[in-house]
Amino acid sequence: MGAVEKPRTEVAAPASWDYAPSLEGREIVSLERRYGLYIGGKHISPKSRSWFTTISPATEEPLAEIAQAGQKDVALAVGAAREAFRTWSRRKPAERAKVLFRIARVLQERARELAVAESLDGGKPIKESRDVDLPLAAAHFFYYAGWADKLEYAFPGRSPKPLGVAAQIVPWNFPLLMLAWKIAPALACGNTVVLKPAETTPLTALLFADVCRQAEVPPGVVNIITGDGSTGAYLVREKGIDKVAFTGSTEVGKAIQRELAGRDVSLTLELGGKAANIVFDDCALDQAVEGIVNGIYFNQGHVCCAGSRLLVQESIHDQLVRKLKRRMATLRVGNPLDKNTDVGAINSSAQLERISELVQSGIDEGAELYQPPCRLPEKGWWFAPTVFTNVAQSHRIAREEIFGPVLSVLTFRTPDEAVEKANNTMYGLSAGVWTEKGSRILWMADRLRSGVVWGNTFNRFDPSSPFGGYKESGFGREGGRHGLEPYLRFE
């Protein structure tokens, strides 16, 4: 049908239609050879005199030299923030709002540059940094800009006052977005900040220093210090801080909490997760599959609220798993700067090792592994999208956070059993419920002990919606009106 009988050069009709590479240009980011610390509005060399290299996890190519802040550098940064707090906290709230609005607009203007930098340094697909990280980061600043002069209305009769200097430590999975989650509410409430980005992804935070300059953030209000875990430890131990906000592993979160015991420093922790994505037999099946894929393969599974445990009603298990495996085969793994890439690089060799170790434990404990055929690049750190079936609650892959593109499938028979299994974890950050029955979503949400419950969707974020954990997933809320509270004291 269709072909006409006349000579013509056949366009190759391949068995599969391979999309040609479509690379986002990286020229838009001009990186310096070296980045110092951003303290008191200036870029300065670290007193520690030590530097480390940040690399692209997709190619192992070195990108820039980054300062390793020592104890003296940390003290300097906290001092600068303390100094700036005196004037910033007394500024007219509407003036603070203006600064935040300007930051939001500069982020939008420089979105493409920052998205490329994020993908280069962190390995995430450009479509995600472009369509998720950057728009949400800007949205957070817009949202909290709006609250800056309305704090009295947010907490009527409670005379909200800023806390002082906030020490903020953010992870490597959403570097700029987590920076926005931390800095926007802190500044809106009149605090000043010292922020430490993760060791493997410092670039966008350092570019954000330039955003602050453009947005005319007064010197010392935002300070960026870079380094490894020791820098973070110095920051938490520093005398002049009033608050610590940490997003990262449960292990480090616990250490911070121990460190702060007995000190007048308030704390919020957003830690790990092992979220249950619960699929009932009456759900819209193909859309549930999309939600499952988005829940676990989004950002290579480097998501604290990732839907890493799939709880599926036994009656549709086989059909759902079949659909899921076929969908996984269409995931395009590869160059993060290719606009068609769905799954990018694993953030670091250490993380790849951890994922590999846990996946091996899954195999050893008798779960059944499936990975779609896909060619992984030779250089850099990669892990194919993975699903385990025949997983038991007792397996390590059902209990421990893997923080990689690895899904564990378990089954349930009744709603009660689904709740019981979903809650049977040390974590409690998020959960998803897939059903056509609205009343069942509400019934489940009442019983699931997790900070977020998504209904017929997953990994959806909005600045107006509070986010945070139960149990070992941490405490305190970020986002929404609730997200202001950890940055205020009340008289």
Place this chain on the structure above:
Amino acid sequence: MSQTVALPRAFELPGGGRLPRLGSVDAVSLEGRAAELAKRSIKRESKIFALDLAIRMIDLTTLEGADTPGKVRALSAKAIRPDPGDANVPSVAAVCVYPTLVAVARRALAGSMVKVASVATAFPSGQAPLDVKLADVRAAVEAGADEIDMVIDRGAFLSGRIGEVYDEVVAVKEACGGAHLKVILETGELGSYDAVRRASLVAIAGGADFIKTSTGKVSPAATLPVALCMIEAIRDVYDETGLVVGMKTAGGIRAAKQAIQYLCVLHETLGAEWLTPDRFRFGASSLLNDLLLQLRKQRTGIYRSPDEFTLD
């Protein structure tokens, strides 16, 4: 006309296969997925492949009250040789006309591989007695139509007489004889993706070789999420029964870029086996010239004047 509204009878698929569960569709997520696929960035050789394929998949259509033999002959010449300046450009799949013009198209397309498709069953409304619709179909087939594009009775569907819709598809299929049957759901009138899915399954159960989004006479016509919804229904039928059903999108697809988006949805939902005119069609007219323009651009690096491409 059958009085039954019993679905079980309606869902006996040809070949005795098992019924895919009726299922449901979540609109937010469906539209999200379609929007995601619309962002695929198709470049260079993969774009040439897509443009060439899209041309081969076109049902070049004219469905106007003002259609004349002259108009249909001109369209047929274009269908055989869309770009007189480039022998490498393939013919389209079919020419689609009203029943009265089938004979003209048949003669004009003689000797080529281009098929003759005809709308029938009181297109576009479908509001005529069944015997009139069947006579419409038989007349088109006798005049030489290879393919029949019927419309479902939306009045029956929306008032819950699903069995009647099914019976009608069965009857039209029988009247088609050897001609291929495309069943138009007119999704713009059905009101929800759930209804689109249900109508897709009813049409397939009744014997549709293709299911088709729209007549092109109602807005909205084809949209990416509607196409995805129907393609997912086709996939479920294939999974459960092995039955291969084709898909046709029609109405509102004018740009090459849109056509490529549909091909991405098709490719990433049903796979490469569906990337053939035997299983996918675009009902379109002005789309063809944009495909030709873009194909020339890909091959020569230059956008040519639209005047270099014939208007028929």
